[in-house]
Amino acid sequence: MTLPARLAETREDFLALGVKDRLQLLLEFSNELPELPTRYADHPDLLERVLECQSPVYIFVELDDDGLVHMHATAPAESPTTRGFASILAQGLEGLTAEEVFGIPDDYPQSLGLGEAVSPLRVRGMTGMLGRAKRQLRERVAAA
């Protein structure tokens, strides 16, 4: 199992920073979370709520015709931490194969050095998000 390049890079970026700057980087991720594609915005039923997160965040994982993964997420502006978590994963999973996603260690969120900046309890929300993304992807693969 090797960590996909984008996620590895994100981890290096976080770990290179001091605790306060890690929060700023998380905020940048939060601001970069794209709007949902309209095909999902119009179909809230397709989205799955991540119950492990304290704020309302919904994700949808897509497996395209070429077998590549795209993760979409939406969370309110009042929940920047959750948006940041979703953005890290959405960017990190973008364009990977299903096998590559399954290979991401489940404790990846704990390895970003955010425990100190954000608290371990809050980081759990991101772990839940990754777990749900993988589960959705297994369902997509099974259905493909």
Add this chain to the structure above:
Amino acid sequence: MSAEFDSAAKFAEYAHPERLVSTDWLAEHLGRPGLVVVESDEDVLLYETGHIPGAVKIDWHTELNDPVVRDYLNGEQFAALLGSKGIARDTTVVIYGDKNNWWAAYALWVFTLFGHDDVRLLDGGRDLWIAEGRPITTDAPEVTPVEYPVVERDDAVVRAFKDDVLAHFGKPLIDVRSPEEYTGERTHMPAYPEEGALRGGHIPTAASVPWARAAAPDGTFKTREELDAIYRGEVGLAAGDDVIAYCRIGERSSHTWFVLTHLLGFENVRNYDGSWTEWGSAVRVPIATGHERGEAPAR
């Protein structure tokens, strides 16, 4: 050097009107010497997206807790924290936050453990300030560190531990969690992460009064009359009662502690911060399930 009190008519009805300020009051007093505004949120990044001009941030997870032991800061750590935020012992501190001031009330309660004299809440919190179209900024405040004295934390007056609760049976207990948590159907708030209690239910004899019943739809506190109807009328609390409030980790019950202590004037209210994450996992403590309060265990 404390700032004048807010003389709003609504507050005058409360037992301690000096513990609240309105958004109008704060808008008028921002930037006055001797006043520090503190934002304390559930979301650790929310402050960074925009805050009341000049406000400093205090995060409960990363700043008010001891990094190792499940406990609050000690006197030295608290002095260093407050000094670094430009708060002196005689500073008027106004705290506000997201989610109806849960975390703001929690921070205020921690300040109380250290006997900080003049600490107030912004009625309506962050949401009301923003809803009213008042200014927010992402500019970092200019903070001049000051000296804050080392004061020993006093856990006797407003804080209860598990053993205190065990010795409390027969006196009023208030469970401020959601009805589902109270009955034991779940061990965490609806839609919130599982925080690891091994059993569901409530402390026997505790009355269920979800914290949110004290809040109006705009996040401000309900009026004195409305609050009296709930806590004195429905629950039956009476003057002189010794009350312990709890929730899951002590944050929502800080909100209720604030209401009972400062708005309704009960003088012996303690917050059990170990709350359900401790009680629901502790060995051999009594638990009741369902809607009934349950019986106090025989001694």
